[in-house]
Amino acid sequence: MNAPKPAPELQCTQWFNSAEPVTLASLRGKVVVIEAFQMLCPGCVAHGLPQVQKLRRVFPEEHVAVLGLHTVFEHHAAMTPVSLQAFLHEYKIGFPVGVDTPADDGPIPRTMAAYGMRGTPSLLLIDRAGQLRQHHFGQIEDLALGAQVALLMGEAGPEAPAASAGGQNCVVDGGCAP
Amino acid sequence: MNAPKPAPELQCTQWFNSAEPVTLASLRGKVVVIEAFQMLCPGCVAHGLPQVQKLRRVFPEEHVAVLGLHTVFEHHAAMTPVSLQAFLHEYKIGFPVGVDTPADDGPIPRTMAAYGMRGTPSLLLIDRAGQLRQHHFGQIEDLALGAQVALLMGEAGPEAPAASAGGQNCVVDGGCAP
Amino acid sequence: MNAPKPAPELQCTQWFNSAEPVTLASLRGKVVVIEAFQMLCPGCVAHGLPQVQKLRRVFPEEHVAVLGLHTVFEHHAAMTPVSLQAFLHEYKIGFPVGVDTPADDGPIPRTMAAYGMRGTPSLLLIDRAGQLRQHHFGQIEDLALGAQVALLMGEAGPEAPAASAGGQNCVVDGGCAP
Amino acid sequence: MNAPKPAPELQCTQWFNSAEPVTLASLRGKVVVIEAFQMLCPGCVAHGLPQVQKLRRVFPEEHVAVLGLHTVFEHHAAMTPVSLQAFLHEYKIGFPVGVDTPADDGPIPRTMAAYGMRGTPSLLLIDRAGQLRQHHFGQIEDLALGAQVALLMGEAGPEAPAASAGGQNCVVDGGCAP
Numbered sequence: 001m002n003a004p005k006p007a008p009e010l011q012c013t014q015w016f017n018s019a020e021p022v023t024l025a026s027l028r029g030k031v032v033v034i035e036a037f038q039m040l041c042p043g044c045v046a047h048g049l050p051q052v053q054k055l056r057r058v059f060p061e062e063h064v065a066v067l068g069l070h071t072v073f074e075h076h077a078a079m080t081p082v083s084l085q086a087f088l089h090e091y092k093i094g095f096p097v098g099v100d101t102p103a104d105d106g107p108i109p110r111t112m113a114a115y116g117m118r119g120t121p122s123l124l125l126i127d128r129a130g131q132l133r134q135h136h137f138g139q140i141e142d143l144a145l146g147a148q149v150a151l152l153m154g155e156a157g158p159e160a161p162a163a164s165a166g167g168q169n170c171v172v173d174g175g176c177a178p
Numbered sequence: 179m180n181a182p183k184p185a186p187e188l189q190c191t192q193w194f195n196s197a198e199p200v201t202l203a204s205l206r207g208k209v210v211v212i213e214a215f216q217m218l219c220p221g222c223v224a225h226g227l228p229q230v231q232k233l234r235r236v237f238p239e240e241h242v243a244v245l246g247l248h249t250v251f252e253h254h255a256a257m258t259p260v261s262l263q264a265f266l267h268e269y270k271i272g273f274p275v276g277v278d279t280p281a282d283d284g285p286i287p288r289t290m291a292a293y294g295m296r297g298t299p300s301l302l303l304i305d306r307a308g309q310l311r312q313h314h315f316g317q318i319e320d321l322a323l324g325a326q327v328a329l330l331m332g333e334a335g336p337e338a339p340a341a342s343a344g345g346q347n348c349v350v351d352g353g354c355a356p
Numbered sequence: 357m358n359a360p361k362p363a364p365e366l367q368c369t370q371w372f373n374s375a376e377p378v379t380l381a382s383l384r385g386k387v388v389v390i391e392a393f394q395m396l397c398p399g400c401v402a403h404g405l406p407q408v409q410k411l412r413r414v415f416p417e418e419h420v421a422v423l424g425l426h427t428v429f430e431h432h433a434a435m436t437p438v439s440l441q442a443f444l445h446e447y448k449i450g451f452p453v454g455v456d457t458p459a460d461d462g463p464i465p466r467t468m469a470a471y472g473m474r475g476t477p478s479l480l481l482i483d484r485a486g487q488l489r490q491h492h493f494g495q496i497e498d499l500a501l502g503a504q505v506a507l508l509m510g511e512a513g514p515e516a517p518a519a520s521a522g523g524q525n526c527v528v529d530g531g532c533a534p
Numbered sequence: 535m536n537a538p539k540p541a542p543e544l545q546c547t548q549w550f551n552s553a554e555p556v557t558l559a560s561l562r563g564k565v566v567v568i569e570a571f572q573m574l575c576p577g578c579v580a581h582g583l584p585q586v587q588k589l590r591r592v593f594p595e596e597h598v599a600v601l602g603l604h605t606v607f608e609h610h611a612a613m614t615p616v617s618l619q620a621f622l623h624e625y626k627i628g629f630p631v632g633v634d635t636p637a638d639d640g641p642i643p644r645t646m647a648a649y650g651m652r653g654t655p656s657l658l659l660i661d662r663a664g665q666l667r668q669h670h671f672g673q674i675e676d677l678a679l680g681a682q683v684a685l686l687m688g689e690a691g692p693e694a695p696a697a698s699a700g701g702q703n704c705v706v707d708g709g710c711a712p
Contacts, residue, residue, distance in 0.1 A: 042352030119355030146324025174220030177297030398708030475711030502680025530576030533653030
């Protein structure tokens, strides 16, 4: 990444799992993780969305916000908000999900265009100061993503970070004890 | 974890993948990740060792050391250094692995006893100052482990940390592009 | 299963991946595998559909027909034929898929009701004589499913079965050779 | 496969999980599945052995025998019977496992040589009449293996086969019901 730049504000027509529209401005002070997806994109369903669901469990909400962004750029008639709502219900996705605003003049919705995303899934990491720090297209390993989020969480910001990230420790099948 | 304490020094009879014995003292200034395992422990083979192999790829060697520790506490005749050497070769484990010193008076080897490990796999995280900061028994999620290593990497130490942890970004099967 | 009974005919409003409507009557002489699914059912997407895609690859088309049946019983507005068409495209599902006919008086579509299905995914196995022989709800192991299809394939029928089912044999990662 | 030939008799120095030596001759009338493996072969541990453990659960013992064969052709000092015994215990392998007899004049043990195996894992299928019918090196899909075993099970033999192979049917995570 080059020098970080302010992350463009989200342009959504509606939100699920949130009583009010979500803005990046209102999340200043937190690390923001945005999963841009399409509900009929196999890589999003198999990898991207389960990864941020895990991330939601592992990192504390007071320091890390997780958002979904439904960036429909194909099969528009098949991925309407009505279908998305059922999808979020069936896949038990509980974090806020915004519907990216369709463009007047092409298939790429506005927030997707503003960030120059190459497709779905795309994952954005925004620091506590509102700057875009990572922009991934495709799959990223959990170990690397956990590290990137933690490094941003550890940076000086309006609030001091917690000393340690969650880390559930459960005995694995096949573990051995004396 | 309570207040961190100095991590006890390793007590090994021999090392693989290292020309010389490895000591924690010599790694001061780095974060040290130790995977304590037994070569015939299914949870170590399926989860613990692959996880630290990934960790070795994702984090830079100048800031994070990865070590294996063969803590045999059962089936001693079946897990000799000769068998371990073949195991490391077949599983393509390239980081240094020490053989924990057998005790005179029981099945638990010395380093395992000094750390009070409950079994295998156990994962230890030691900070740049040589203090034990995390001690997991069983399985830990990649996202949480990546975060914990990164937070230790970001702490003030003899050397300043790199600004970003690796993070290979490759397109997932099933990803979508306009 | 009790004594086998004739499998009720499919009642579909339209078909994808087939120029003409598919009937069980027209498939007499073949073993028929029917995957009843909903495009927003996570268990169908993660397990049921990939399993019959593999089955399509492994068994010869001249002896085994594979069909999908979109049995929408919830979120009807979210799983229209328009959405299904995009889903089949994105998930690369190439076998014929019929849309089960909605009922006049309730959420359960007609073929689903005729078979007494309990939900999705459901998997039906119909023998060469058109009799229902297996009816699974939920997940079934590949080994068991492969066996059941092969046993039906091996039964006397209008055509004699091939002597052996496919069985691609490829070297596994981590295999060893002298 | 060409015309089937009698399967060469096993040449083992000792057996685990069996009070007496196992011979193919004594299994005439059953389908016999032989998993040839090495305990330090990653592909055997990750794929081959778990597959035949599943196969043991799915197929009835009165018609299908499952055997392991420890065909050590490398790292002989690391994979002794003492190590194998601990391995079988830790990996909960309950079917009979024979130790292939070392050759006088090279690394390839005798049964492995008699069958012309190319490495590990290798999987052999022997019919009710004692003829070798399938010989796989590497990985084979569960669906195809299940079919091959079932087809052999269905062949005329000293005893008539059961009409259906097990097939546990359990509800999948993410299944949907009205």
